[in-house]
Amino acid sequence: MSRKPIYFDYNATTPVHPKVVEIMNKYFLNDFGNAGSVHQFGLNAHDALDYARNIAANFIEAKPIEIIFNSGGSEANNMALQGVLYKQKQLHPNTRPHLIIDTIEHPAVWETANFLEREGFDITRIPVDNEGFVDPKVIEEAIKPSTALISIMYANNEIGTINPIKEIGKIAHEHEVWFHTDAVQAFTKIPISVKSENIDLLSVSAHKFYGPKGVGFLYVHNDLDAHKNESTASHYLRSLMYGGSQEFNLRPATENIPGIVGMAKAIEIAKNDLLNENNRLIKLRDYLINHILNEIPNTKINGPIKNRLPNNANVCFEGLFAYDLMIELDNAGIACSVGAACHAEETKPSRVLLGIGRSSAEAESSMRFSLGRWTTQENIDSLLELLHKFIAKLRKNK
Ligand SMILES: Cc1ncc(COP(=O)(O)O)c(C=O)c1O
Numbered sequence: 302m303s304r305k306p307i308y309f310d311y312n313a314t315t316p317v318h319p320k321v322v323e324i325m326n327k328y329f330l331n332d333f334g335n336a337g338s339v340h341q342f343g344l345n346a347h348d349a350l351d352y353a354r355n356i357a358a359n360f361i362e363a364k365p366i367e368i369i370f371n372s373g374g375s376e377a378n379n380m381a382l383q384g385v386l387y388k389q390k391q392l393h394p395n396t397r398p399h400l401i402i403d404t405i406e407h408p409a410v411w412e413t414a415n416f417l418e419r420e421g422f423d424i425t426r427i428p429v430d431n432e433g434f435v436d437p438k439v440i441e442e443a444i445k446p447s448t449a450l451i452s453i454m455y456a457n458n459e460i461g462t463i464n465p466i467k468e469i470g471k472i473a474h475e476h477e478v479w480f481h482t483d484a485v486q487a488f489t490k491i492p493i494s495v496k497s498e499n500i501d502l503l504s505v506s507a508h509k510f511y512g513p514k515g516v517g518f519l520y521v522h523n524d525l526d527a528h529k530n531e532s533t534a535s536h537y538l539r540s541l542m543y544g545g546s547q548e549f550n551l552r553p554a555t556e557n558i559p560g561i562v563g564m565a566k567a568i569e570i571a572k573n574d575l576l577n578e579n580n581r582l583i584k585l586r587d588y589l590i591n592h593i594l595n596e597i598p599n600t601k602i603n604g605p606i607k608n609r610l611p612n613n614a615n616v617c618f619e620g621l622f623a624y625d626l627m628i629e630l631d632n633a634g635i636a637c638s639v640g641a642a643c644h645a646e647e648t649k650p651s652r653v654l655l656g657i658g659r660s661s662a663e664a665e666s667s668m669r670f671s672l673g674r675w676t677t678q679e680n681i682d683s684l685l686e687l688l689h690k691f692i693a694k695l696r697k698n699k
Pocket residue numbers: 312313372373374375376378407409454456457458483485486505506507515517643
């Protein structure tokens with residue numbers, strides 16, 4: 302009898318929560334209006350948009366006018382980096398705006414920075430330490446008079462490292478530089494306050510926390526006083542697209558109401574049990590890591606023990622190709638990943654693992670196991686049992 306497949310790839314994407322599907326259906330089937338229309342269907346859609354904007358804003362201690370809905374993490378990161386740098390260039394045409402990132406950013410930041418460099422902007426890539434942490438002092442040393450933006454991820458998607466965001470934000474603000482963080486992996490796994498953590502721009506993607514794919518938002522700090530309900534986003538960001546005036550003139554397109562409302566529902570669900578669920582995941586994650594390290598010889602953990610995403614484990618199994626192990630596990634009904642899923646078909650060793658000082662061979666022997674809402678102790682035990690079996694087999698064959 303075949304076993305029910307077990308999913309260990311929640312950092313890649315998550316199933317949509319049934320309550321999210323339920324509310325989305327209402328906006329697909331009944332309240333399907335265009336939020337720009339003035340009849341009742343449109344007004345209902347517009348109310349839903351306002352409701353979702355409030356939920357998203359409250360969750361990070363922001364104001365509703367600071368939330369720009371869009372298609373998810375890649376767009377939010379592009380919007381932040383391209384938006385700020387091109388705006389600076391527009392405001393000061395004779396300058397060469399400078400951007401600081403680190404070397405283990407997600408491709409949505411990394412490749413955008415590469416593109417901006419080809420466009421003539423000045424880019425600094427800060428190395429990380431051997432657990433993936435960015436040192437705020439190194440950031441400070443890299444700041445120049447022309448620095449327009451610092452972009453450092455909140456938590457890494459492959460090795461789970463959680464950066465000292467508040468400290469980096471403080472340094473950025475002391476030098477009057479804007480600070481962006483890609484919080485796609487951290488959002489709902491760590492309580493975030495854009496206010497107290499000195500964050501000016503923050504990227505979020507719904508499909509990482511049981512919401513639908515293709516929807517997310519960029520938070521953009523508003524510097525007008527609280528009574529003025531007027532977005533200042535376009536003072537700091539140039540739009541990536543041209544068209545309608547949706548999302549405070551920054552993001553033209555008919556709003557994806559079912560997706561946006563679904564994301565808001567996913568935030569509400571996460572908010573209700575954030576601490577309990579994260580504590581549960583930390584226990585399961587640590588059980589998995591400890592059993593692997595203690596019972597399987599020649600293994601080591603990639604990334605930190607402390608300040609790590611509650612649901613992420615990334616392990617180097619020396620003497621085998623992780624890709625072969627992934628295929629064995631998949632054939633046995635267990636899904637996990639080598640590198641990050643969005644580019645897992647790449648054959649090159651992970652830039653993140655090389656960035657923390659792993660050799661190419663070590664990087665090619667590393668696997669990511671990411672846990673989530675439906676992971677059980679039984680699932681972990683099944684995984685451990687199969688790891689023992691397949692690792693012995695693959696090491697013998699090599
Ligand atoms: C850290 C990080 N940033 C950005 C993204 C891209 O988000 P999206 O899939 O919504 O475009 C991902 C997705 O894997 C991610 O893990």
